[in-house]
Amino acid sequence: MLIDTALLISNGGTIHSFNSTDYIFQVDEMPKYYYQIISGDVKLNYNYENGKELIQSLLTDGDSVCELLLFVDEAYPVNAVAMSDCTLIRVPKKEFLKMLDERPSVASVVSKYIATTLAHKLVMMQNMACVKAEDRIMGTLRYFKSFYHDKTPFSYELKLTRQQFACITGLRTETVIRWLKKFETSGIVKIIDRKVFY
DNA sequence: ACATTAAGTGGTG
DNA sequence: CACCACTTAATGT
Numbered sequence: 001m002l003i004d005t006a007l008l009i010s011n012g013g014t015i016h017s018f019n020s021t022d023y024i025f026q027v028d029e030m031p032k033y034y035y036q037i038i039s040g041d042v043k044l045n046y047n048y049e050n051g052k053e054l055i056q057s058l059l060t061d062g063d064s065v066c067e068l069l070l071f072v073d074e075a076y077p078v079n080a081v082a083m084s085d086c087t088l089i090r091v092p093k094k095e096f097l098k099m100l101d102e103r104p105s106v107a108s109v110v111s112k113y114i115a116t117t118l119a120h121k122l123v124m125m126q127n128m129a130c131v132k133a134e135d136r137i138m139g140t141l142r143y144f145k146s147f148y149h150d151k152t153p154f155s156y157e158l159k160l161t162r163q164q165f166a167c168i169t170g171l172r173t174e175t176v177i178r179w180l181k182k183f184e185t186s187g188i189v190k191i192i193d194r195k196v197f198y
Numbered sequence: 199a200c201a202t203t204a205a206g207t208g209g210t211g
Numbered sequence: 212c213a214c215c216a217c218t219t220a221a222t223g224t
Binding site: 161162163173174177178181194 | 203204205206207
């Protein structure tokens with residue numbers, strides 16, 4: 001986990017439970033708390049006027065939730081939505097920043113975390129900028145597998161629904177389904193019981 | 199068993 | 212491709 005739970009609690013942290021699809025915070029809200037996931041899955045997303053959803057990040061156990069906004073005094077540009085029942089620890093912004101002041105080692109861990117996620121975002125942006133859907137999908141698959149320890153072919157299982165994958169790549173569900181099937185035919189990907197392995 | 203969500207297919211613009 | 216309509220498969224209560 002990013003920051004020790006006990007340390008967060010001793011700095012004003014409180015435990016909160018959310019059900020699947022609950023909002024943890026929403027677009028345009030001013031950030032007031034630091035959030036860290038104890039258990040469960042959370043997505044950062046944005047809903048366009050036309051109803052289309054863009055998933056910006058997928059977060060899980062130990063991750064902090066859009067912590068960078070606590071440093072810029074701006075409203076959230078994304079929603080944080082629980083994707084499963086989950087438990088988070090929440091620390092008021094003021095307490096959180098004070099803790100970082102008092103503990104340079106923790107501050108260092110946080111800045112490294114932010115730098116790391118930003119570096120990953122750069123890679124993902126390169127995928128998103130691809131004009132061809134084919135490249136966006138393959139780039140995203142490679143991107144996900146790059147964080148997975150086993151690099152051998154078909155070792156990585158895509159744990160997302162086609163719809164979620166579409167929301168990440170900015171494509172339609174049908175397009176994702178069709179390309180994944182093409183990739184299966186060409187041997188780039190395996191599909192077993194509807195599960196995708198790359 | 200019935201409702202809901204996800205996967206997959208065809209066709210149009 | 213996106214978008215729409217629709218079928219089939221899988222899950223949930």
